[in-house]
Each structure stands twice: as structure tokens, then as C-alpha cells.
Amino acid sequence: MAKVGSVEALRKIIGSPNEQVPLKIHRELNARAIEFIGKSPMLMLATSDAAGRPTVSPKGDLPGFVQVEDNRTLLIPERKGNKLIFSLTHILENPHVGLIFLVPGTSETLRVQGTAELLDDADWRVTLAARGSPALLTMRVTVTECYFHCAKAFLRSDLWKPETWPEKMAISFGEEIAESGGLQREAITEFDIAVGERYKTDL
Numbered sequence: 055m056a057k058v059g060s061v062e063a064l065r066k067i068i069g070s071p072n073e074q075v076p077l078k079i080h081r082e083l084n085a086r087a088i089e090f091i092g093k094s095p096m097l098m099l100a101t102s103d104a105a106g107r108p109t110v111s112p113k114g115d116l117p118g119f120v121q122v123e124d125n126r127t128l129l130i131p132e133r134k135g136n137k138l139i140f141s142l143t144h145i146l147e148n149p150h151v152g153l154i155f156l157v158p159g160t161s162e163t164l165r166v167q168g169t170a171e172l173l174d175d176a177d178w179r180v181t182l183a184a185r186g187s188p189a190l191l192t193m194r195v196t197v198t199e200c201y202f203h204c205a206k207a208f209l210r211s212d213l214w215k216p217e218t219w220p221e222k223m224a225i226s227f228g229e230e231i232a233e234s235g236g237l238q239r240e241a242i243t244e245f246d247i248a249v250g251e252r253y254k255t256d257l
Contacts, residue, residue: 079201082125083166087200090164091128092118093157099130100152101144101170111141115184120155126197128153128166131182131189134256142193145170151195154203159214161205168197185257 058064083091096114113130121129132142145151149171155164171194179188212218227249228242237245 079199081199082197083122083128083200084125086202087164087166088122088125090157090160090202091120091122091155094120094155094164095158096156097130098154098156099141100154101141102148102150103144104147109140109144117157119182119184121182123194128168128195128197129178129182130193130195131179131184132191132193133184133189134187142172145172145193153195161208161214163203163208165201165203166195166197167199168195170195 058067080087095117096112097120099111099113100108101111102108113133115131115133119131123129149169151168151170153164153166153168155166173192173194175192178192179190182189182192208214226242226246228237228245231237231245232239232242
């Protein structure tokens, strides 16, 4: 199997973009990007640690949960989760982040690159509260690049067409933990019931 080892080899396969395409890349949020963020209930956050090891984490809430402080600054609330804090510790080691914002039913996405810092600010925790609970902390992202990504991946995948969706897949965290020896088999069902209850009461 031939390995692609240079930009030149890659360009021979992929080709070069139309000369107008790079002109869609902006250094700050324009009005369309701000409107899109205001309608987005979900983003994907990409981070990497000091050694370059990456992770991608979903962040979601009601549309508008990400606040636009100005055309170069975003404020993202941190909510309750599994407390593994991979993304957050990555930011402490390496502030460079990538974001993809999604709006259900819209096949274009908004990509944002920038640098992030974590704020323990009481006022912002209250401002970014949801369901009666303040944010745990605030992630401030300074935007260095942003652009809308074309719809082709979403069109190919039929992502927003419910008639193409497979049967819902049930994920058992009890099974996942038991596989590593962290839970007895007879405790799996009880564990999964507890997870389901937290989905209802602990968002």
C-alpha cells in the first residue's frame, strides 16, 4: 500500500481549490457566523495535549448556549459531565482549539479555530446558567479563523433524513465498565438504570 508522504503527492490526488474558495476564510466572526452560532444547539470541540494527542468532545445545550462576546470572542459554558476533563486539561497544556458548530437540518457547518482559556468567573457562570444551574466554568475562545464548510459530507450521509436512520443503538456504560473489570456482571443493569436517571435529573 503506497503511503502519501508529501503535500505535492497529496495535491496530485486531491487537486487544488478554486482560487475563490480560500476567500471564504475569515479572521473574525461575521454577521452570518454570529447568526449561525445563535441557532446552534451543538458543537464539537477539538483539543490536543502538549504532546499533540487529540480528543474531540461534544458540547450541547439549547440554541444560543454559546455567547458571542464580540466578533473575535466566544464564551462556552461547561456543564456537568463524566469529570474526565480531557478537553479542559488539554486547554491548560495547549490552548489551540477547533470548533464545528451544527444547526439541525442545515447541512453546512461553521468551523472556528482559535485559542482558549478557562475562566472561573461568578458573573459569567450565572449569565451562562441553564435549567436553574450556573455553568461550572466558562471557556473563552479567541477566534483566529472561521469559515462555513460545504454540505457535501452531510448530503452524502443523509444525516438529516430520519427515514435513512438505522435503529437506535442502546449504549450500556455498565457493559463498557464491566469489560475492563470495573464492575461485576450482575451490577450492569442497576448501573445503566442509574445512568438513565441522571439523564433525566442531572443535566
